[in-house]
Amino acid sequence: MRTPLLAGNWKMYMTVAEAVELVQTLLDNLEMVGDREVVVCPPFTALHPLSPLLSESPLQLGAQNMYPADSGAFTGEISPVMLLELNCRYVIVGHSERRQLFGEDDTLIARKTRSALEHGLTPILCVGETQTERAAGQAEMIVLGQLRAALGDLAGEQVAEIVLAYEPVWAIGTGLTASPLDAQTMHAAIREALRVHYGTDTANEVRILYGGSVKPDNIDVLMGQADIDGALVGGAALKADSFLRIVHYHSTSS
Numbered sequence: 001m002r003t004p005l006l007a008g009n010w011k012m013y014m015t016v017a018e019a020v021e022l023v024q025t026l027l028d029n030l031e032m033v034g035d036r037e038v039v040v041c042p043p044f045t046a047l048h049p050l051s052p053l054l055s056e057s058p059l060q061l062g063a064q065n066m067y068p069a070d071s072g073a074f075t076g077e078i079s080p081v082m083l084l085e086l087n088c089r090y091v092i093v094g095h096s097e098r099r100q101l102f103g104e105d106d107t108l109i110a111r112k113t114r115s116a117l118e119h120g121l122t123p124i125l126c127v128g129e130t131q132t133e134r135a136a137g138q139a140e141m142i143v144l145g146q147l148r149a150a151l152g153d154l155a156g157e158q159v160a161e162i163v164l165a166y167e168p169v170w171a172i173g174t175g176l177t178a179s180p181l182d183a184q185t186m187h188a189a190i191r192e193a194l195r196v197h198y199g200t201d202t203a204n205e206v207r208i209l210y211g212g213s214v215k216p217d218n219i220d221v222l223m224g225q226a227d228i229d230g231a232l233v234g235g236a237a238l239k240a241d242s243f244l245r246i247v248h249y250h251s252t253s254s
């Protein structure tokens with residue numbers, strides 16, 4: 001059984017004061033979520049003040065990025081060791097905004113994925129096609145290519161630790177969502193690729209999140225799909241009421 005995971009990617013939003021207020025409202029209103037994991041990924045500046053608030057709570061802490069070295073002359077970067085010191089359990093890797101706006105390539109994303117695993121952080125590895133690639137019928141080829149490049153020569157037991165996020169680029173922050181069927185089709189293709197490369201057990205263990213304009217009104221049907229194991233949520237994670245509704249989803253099939 002894969003434990004569903006709902007993760008909020010706050011991007012470059014939220015001052016420390018706003019972050020603390022949002023987390024306090026989430027903690028005050030979270031219902032029983034023992035059957036699912038809930039993660040917030042605030043900006044780096046809010047990790048330190050949030051860390052003590054989240055310890056012993058049902059909310060877990062994740063980072064939005066990291067550099068694959070323990071320390072060194074890497075101006076502006078944050079290491080996995082620093083994230084662990086703040087009790088981060090998760091780190092987003094390969095988000096399309098990092099690929100597109102900051103030039104992150106497959107090689108760097110593979111290094112980040114490996115480094116996170118080596119430090120005991122769970123990478124939330126994002127893959128997804130652009131609108132043009134989808135229109136050209138290349139969506140699956142692109143997504144599986146990104147996956148292959150990021151996983152490289154990792155062993156099956158390492159791959160089983162990773163959380164994947166299928167995030168069609170055209171659906172991120174646009175209000176457009178992949179239909180539950182299109183999302184399920186891609187998730188099934190990803191799981192099949194994992195099965196071919198790493199075997200059935202690993203493929204069945206890996207959680208695959210959907211991301212791209214997930215909202216209170218589409219989460220239930222998305223979570224009703226066989227291969228959708230959770231959501232990576234951007235905009236709707238910035239408001240307590242919408243993120244709480246997403247976290248408290250009731251899955252329904254389409």
Ligand code: PEP
Pocket residue numbers: 009011167171172173174175211212213214232233234235236
């Ligand atoms: C994201 O940032 O990963 C994301 C999916 O954003 P949004 O939910 O706003 O589309």
